[in-house]
Amino acid sequence: MSESVSLPALGESVTEGTVTRWLKNVGDRVEVDEPLLEVSTDKVDTEIPSPVAGIIEAILVQEDETVEVGTPLVTIGDGSGAAAPAAEAPEPVAAPEPVAAPVAAPEPVTAPVAAPEPVAAPVTSPEPVAAPIAAPAPAPVAAAPAPAPVAAAAPAVAAPATRGSHAGTSGYVTPIVRKLANEAGVDLSTISGTGVGGRIRKEDIVQAASAVGAVAAAPVVEVSPLRGTTQPMSRLRKVVAERAVISMQSSAQLTTVVEVDVTRVAMLRDRVKGAFAEKTGNKLSFLPFFALAAAEALRAIPIVNATIDGDTIVYPASENISIAVDTERGLLTPVVRNAGELDLAGFAAQIADLAARTRDNKLKPDELSGGTFTLTNTGSRGALFDTPVVFLPQSAILGTGIVYKKPLVVTNDGLDSIAIRSSVYLALSYDHRIIDGADAARFLTTMKARLEAGAFEGNLGI
Numbered sequence: 001m002s003e004s005v006s007l008p009a010l011g012e013s014v015t016e017g018t019v020t021r022w023l024k025n026v027g028d029r030v031e032v033d034e035p036l037l038e039v040s041t042d043k044v045d046t047e048i049p050s051p052v053a054g055i056i057e058a059i060l061v062q063e064d065e066t067v068e069v070g071t072p073l074v075t076i077g078d079g080s081g082a083a084a085p086a087a088e089a090p091e092p093v094a095a096p097e098p099v100a101a102p103v104a105a106p107e108p109v110t111a112p113v114a115a116p117e118p119v120a121a122p123v124t125s126p127e128p129v130a131a132p133i134a135a136p137a138p139a140p141v142a143a144a145p146a147p148a149p150v151a152a153a154a155p156a157v158a159a160p161a162t163r164g165s166h167a168g169t170s171g172y173v174t175p176i177v178r179k180l181a182n183e184a185g186v187d188l189s190t191i192s193g194t195g196v197g198g199r200i201r202k203e204d205i206v207q208a209a210s211a212v213g214a215v216a217a218a219p220v221v222e223v224s225p226l227r228g229t230t231q232p233m234s235r236l237r238k239v240v241a242e243r244a245v246i247s248m249q250s251s252a253q254l255t256t257v258v259e260v261d262v263t264r265v266a267m268l269r270d271r272v273k274g275a276f277a278e279k280t281g282n283k284l285s286f287l288p289f290f291a292l293a294a295a296e297a298l299r300a301i302p303i304v305n306a307t308i309d310g311d312t313i314v315y316p317a318s319e320n321i322s323i324a325v326d327t328e329r330g331l332l333t334p335v336v337r338n339a340g341e342l343d344l345a346g347f348a349a350q351i352a353d354l355a356a357r358t359r360d361n362k363l364k365p366d367e368l369s370g371g372t373f374t375l376t377n378t379g380s381r382g383a384l385f386d387t388p389v390v391f392l393p394q395s396a397i398l399g400t401g402i403v404y405k406k407p408l409v410v411t412n413d414g415l416d417s418i419a420i421r422s423s424v425y426l427a428l429s430y431d432h433r434i435i436d437g438a439d440a441a442r443f444l445t446t447m448k449a450r451l452e453a454g455a456f457e458g459n460l461g462i
Contacts, residue, residue, distance in 0.1 A: 002077030003052055004060070009069050010041050017041045018066045018174045019073070020202075027079075028056045036074060040174045048073070055079035064195035066174075173200055182220045184209035236330040247392045252432035255387040256440040259425055260447070262403060264454020265289050266422040272460060279462045280345050286424070287377050288347035289451065290400045292459060295319050295339040297446040298373055303435055304396045304428075304443045305372050313434055322371030322394070323351055325358040326381075332358050333391075335371040345461030379403065385425035395435055396443075401425040 007017055017039040024030055024037070035047040058075040061067055173181075173188060177200055181188050186208045193200035233241070247253075269284055276284040298305040298319045307314045319340040322333035334354040336347065357363050374394060378386050379402035388399045401424050408421040426447060428440050 002057055002075050003054070004072040005036065005048075005051060005074050005076060006070050006072050007039065007061075007067055008048065010039065010046060016066055016068045019061050019063050020174070020176075021063060022059060023047070024056050024074075026056050026059060030054065030056060030076065040176050050076065052076055064199040064201060177202055177205060180205045182222065185219070234329060236332075240330055243391055244389055247390060250392060251390060251395075253390050253429055254432055254437075255427050255429040256437060256444060257385055257425055257427045258441075258444040258448055259423060260451050261408060261421050262286070262289075262424050262451050262454075263422045265451055265456065266403065268454055268456060272462075276345070276348075276460065276462055280348060282345075282348040282352050284344065284348060286379075286403050287351060287375075287400070288344045289456060290377075290398075290426075290447075291321060291323075291336070291339065291347045291351070291375055292342070292344060292456070293447045293450040294373070294375060294398055295321065295342070296450060297443050299340050300446055301439060301443045303439050304430065306395055306434060307372070307393045308395070308431070308434055316372045318372075320370050320372045322374040323354060324374060324376035325355050327359050329361070332363075332368065333371060333374055334358050334363055334367050335369070337370070343459045343461035344456060374398070375400070379424065385427040387427060388429050390429050390431055395433075396428060396430040396440075399427040399429070401427070 010017060018041070019037055020040045021038040023035050030036060030050045030053065032051065032053045033049045036050045037048050039046060039048055054076040055078060056074060057077045057079065059073075060075065061071065061073050067073075178188070180186075180202060181191075181200075184205055186205050188200060191200050191204050191208055192198070193204055195201040195204075265286065269286065269289070273284040276282070302315050303313075305316055305319055307316070318338050321336045321339040323336060325332050325334060334357075336342070336350045336354065339347070342350070354363070354367070357367075372394060374388075374391070374397040376388050376397060376399050378388070378399050382402050384404075385401040386399050388397045390397050403422055403424045405420050406423050407418050408423065409416050410419045410421065411417075426444055428444055430440050
């Protein structure tokens, strides 16, 4: 018994997706939750897992095809039906042969226009085929018996339309291809697509960009469809707005910034990130290093982790770090609990899991509450630093900027020199009602010393 797998809903407001790559072929065995194919939408690029185990019997949607949510993509069964698609597959390969007939003899195309009667005769009465052969006038019609001229003419008409459909703006272009083209400075209207039906693929953009060579193109900024419109606030945006105003009006906030040389961290990360990903299944970014250093600093300077209850300062017994996640719905802050007990592998796993489930709207309500300190990675969007807002009841939030290379003064054996180093800005916003500037400086310099030493080999967790 066979079962079809359809394109699932891949997020709010997502109505269609483009098949970018099949990971399985007809006849292959697939297990439950094993990836079947890759799909691109205007929101996300993702793999579609198989909901059932079995043999791939038929692939119903080809690469570069765009279909709506709910469209059957593939048929999976016990393998009994896999032979049928394989037997039918060669037919499209042989089909192009009749295309040559209309090209070699264009006269039959105009003949039906001038004299439509001979066209009708072969269709209604196939027996008189021999008669036109003897007569000179209808000879072109007799060159292809009965329905053959009709079938042969179809590819000739369709071919120009197919060739014209590869123009960059005449067909659907996936968001990821459009984004890649914009970043590479490639004009889509000049690209001939090599995908199905002339669709432009990533490979076409890469090839076009390489042909441009070193010629720099001005970045193309797409105009948002929201320009000139009015939109009601979402419920989440209203809540964030209200909390931000209340926090700013009810607390005394200011920000302290330090610059940190993270060259040793960058070198360690480059050295171990391959083995780390292989053993843990997670990428090793800079964020786990910052989170670990922050957790250690919170344990040493607990006032930054404290809260105000009336006239009382409450020092929590654990460090529960909220991680700011940018989603299409707005800013959310899921919580990494007992952060002071985690190593780099633990932070990487929890941050990746919480971020993914936050964007997929799969968090439980209690996973968004109970944070005692917040970490926001504004550098993920290229910012050097910002002055983040502290949301009550927390008393502090740390913003981490982008890690970038710059010339810095380096002292070795008492001698100063200038070297290219990896640098980052750490910005701590805090509630001055209980946290003094000296406390903030101690917290940041504790983190700075830990990160600049770069001695995290014992904290990898692999």
